[in-house]
Amino acid sequence: MAATKQRAAAFVPVRLSSSRLPEKHLKLIGTRLLISWVIHRLKAAHELDEIVICTTSEKQNEKLKEITDLEHVSLFVYDGNPDDVVGRLTAASVKHNADICVLASGDCPLLSSETIDLMVRMLKENPEADNVLFSDIDGRLPIHEGIIVSRRTLWELADKFSDTPALREHQFPVFLRNVYPDKFSHIKNIYVRDDDIFYSISHRISIDTPDDLKFINRLYTMLQTAGEEFNLRNAIAAIFKNPDIVNINKHVYRKTLEDVTVRVVFFVAGDNNHLQLSIEVADVLVNRYGIGVRVLTFDESSKKIIEESGLRADVSAADRLVDFHKEFPFNAVVIDTDSNTHKLIDSIKKSVNAKVIILSEHGGAENSAKEIFQVLGN
Missing domain, CATH: 3.40.50.20 (Rossmann fold)
Structure with a gap:
């Protein structure tokens, strides 16, 4: 008897109300919008059955409809609390009937489709596992930002036990930080060792501020001038060749779960x-x-x-x-x-x-x- 196909979908949380860089997902990186680069990376992943942009019913987010129509990807509009990220993503995963859920950051134009494929395959090949985490090398984790690959059952469990605003307003900290060990004691994590190049450097590659956007656009221009594709592998190589480029945004403050919005x-x-x-x-x-x-x-x-x-x-x-x-x-x-x-x-x-x-x-x-x-x- 053939194994039941496991349906994998990528869910991309996007709101256009960022206070540090307004409408950042609509900013240009070279010739594409940030959100279009994210979709482009996900379309290159072979293990995904669907890409879902997950937004809220706030009026400013209506602009996303035109983009998702042009890109031929799905749009999920959450009618609940706009700050409830956990509720929004879980509701989207249920609506789109995903067995394996890939949370892909809408802020990162340098997502690695090969890494996403590797992580999804690991869950497909290990039916007893619930979540995929990165292995470290001498305490160093890979450069990737905003990739979480889990079974939908884990997202639903996280939705049930995320019982404070801080736990609901971020991307599944209740299980990523093991906030309630007794509630998740049965959860099995498996670990992936990615390609060495992704462990070779540590620098922010997501866009939260104007200086982040300047950094990514400078990388894009450097790679275009060299006749090279704008992707994560080439970006890492470019940083090694031009180490001073990191000064553009190395000072940018990275918000934490404990931060209060000011x-x-x-x-x-x-x-x-x-x-x-x-x-x-x-x-x-x-x-x-x-x-x-x-x-x-x-x-x-x-x-x-x-x-x-x-x-x-x-x-x-x-x-x-x-x-x-x-x-x-x-x-x-x-x-x-x-x-x-x-x-x-x-x-x-x-x-x-x-x-x-x-x-x-x-x-x-x-x-x-x-x-x-x-x-x-x-």
Whole structure:
């Protein structure tokens, strides 16, 4: 009697509301969007029966429908809590009837299709196993980011026992961190030793901030100039040949499960010097401290300059802060010193519960960002 075919599907969590790099999945890397690179990698995997982009019912995510139609992949829209990643992925796996579930990061354009195939095959060939993990080499794990390969039954179990917001808002920490050992004691992990090249370097290859995007685009340009394909193997080789390239984003803060989301609004009403300083300080907060930033300004020309830097900008006035806070629940407002300071501070304090910080013109962007970060921590 023939063995029952095990259906494998890739599930890609995507929301367009990133506070550090707005709509990052729609940013270009060379000639393709980030999300299109992710789909391209998954289409190259031979062991997958379906690719499912998993988003939420928030209005800004409606843009994904056109992309999934063009790419001929599935779109799953979750109507539950937008922050419930575990619920969203588990519901998608049930809806699409997957036996083997591949969680593939929507932030990583350098996913390895060969590695995904290897991990899926291991589960298919080991029916007693529930989850595939990477073996280490002398304590070092491979460079891959955002790949989890498990049976759907494990995802369903994780959904059942992920009982705090922190456990639900991230990608299955309840079993990856073994939070409740007694609930998962019967789960069997198997380990894969990947190709040595993937263990040869440790550097972030996902895109969370403007500096990450600069790094990946620089890699892409280098490989194109050399006439080489943009893929993970060639990217690793390029980094070895050009080690200084990692300085572009080696300082970027990598968020952890324990991090609390912090958001800051910059209110810029001054001249170009004030605008440029605000952009530089905001850039440090995003990349070095992992803080979400939006910038409010008074005119379209300033908005264009801000958005060209990779930040999200809106043309607005102080009297709209209450509505804006509902959309982007910020912890602090940073005001440039050229604004009508006292009047603006009074207006903010009357309308929202947030700290008000005056941006200093002295000390440079690094010091100003550090001071803001310290105020936010108090």
